[in-house]
Amino acid sequence: MxxxxxxxxxxxxxxxxxxxxxxxxxxxxxxxxxxxxxxxxxxxxxxxxxxxxxxxxxxxxxxxxxxxxxxxxxxxxxxxxxxxxxxxxxxxxxxxxxxxxxxxxxxxxxxxxxxxxxxxxxxxxxxxxxxxRQQDIKWLDPVGWRRWRDLGLRGLHVDGRPDPTFRARSEQRDVAFAEGCTALGCG
The missing domain is CATH 1.10.150 (DNA polymerase; domain 1)
Known part of the structure; x- marks a missing residue:
């Protein structure tokens, strides 16, 4: 070596x-x-x-x-x-x-x-x-989108409890942005 x-x-x-x-x-x-x-x-x-x-x-x-x-x-x-x-x-x-x-x-x-x-x-x-690129194309139904938002942006467990290991800098801003894009049809 x-x-x-x-x-x-x-x-x-x-x-x-x-x-x-x-x-x-x-x-x-x-x-x-x-x-x-x-x-x-x-x-x-x-x-x-x-x-x-x-x-x-x-x-x-x-x-x-x-x-x-x-x-x-x-x-x-x-x-x-x-x-x-x-x-x-x-x-x-x-x-x-x-x-x-x-x-x-x-x-x-x-x-x-x-x-x-x-x-x-x-x-x-x-x-x-x-x-x-095929792997970049993702479709979510409304339930799946809310789950992604709650788990990925809000840092919640599947049962709705906060995940203590989740470290977001600005969860409210990120959620607002994602919801705004969804409402406006950004893509």
Missing amino acids: QDLKDRGRKHGQPFLISPSGRPDVRINAFFFSRKMGGKSPLTWKKYSYSLGLWLNFLTVLGREWDAATEEDAEYFKEWRITEAANAEPVAPSTFRGDLVALRSFYKWAAPRYGIVDPVALADDYDLMPHGP
Whole structure:
């Protein structure tokens, strides 16, 4: 463990190995960079998963990560979300997470290694999935809305008793705002 710290690495930081069994020190340097060093282990996990998917995708195409093109990035989006040959397509919101990881990686790697950033070349309109994010759409009936208001904004238990652990800064203002928006149809 001490050996990792001596090299500026932290326990749990990702280390990717190619299908040939050899790591690419340039890719792994990203995870040990100052940019990634302060991120949480959950971010390391998400970024390494997304980057690993991208690298595997490029391997199937016969392309190295440092020679990827704008078209590769656009096809990756298509493959992740809608490609019939993909046995596990993902929701647009999941691809957004992949895109954040790839943008971060290439923004870091391009100037260091003199490569073209395929993600930056692709028009944001082409790469960023559009449309509503399904998990953000919530419908509540009046009873459900009142329960959400009482539990989330007023800090009450389901039986109506005050929750002593609830710490709101201005519960009356928040409730008034939510009720006003509901009455006026804000959205």
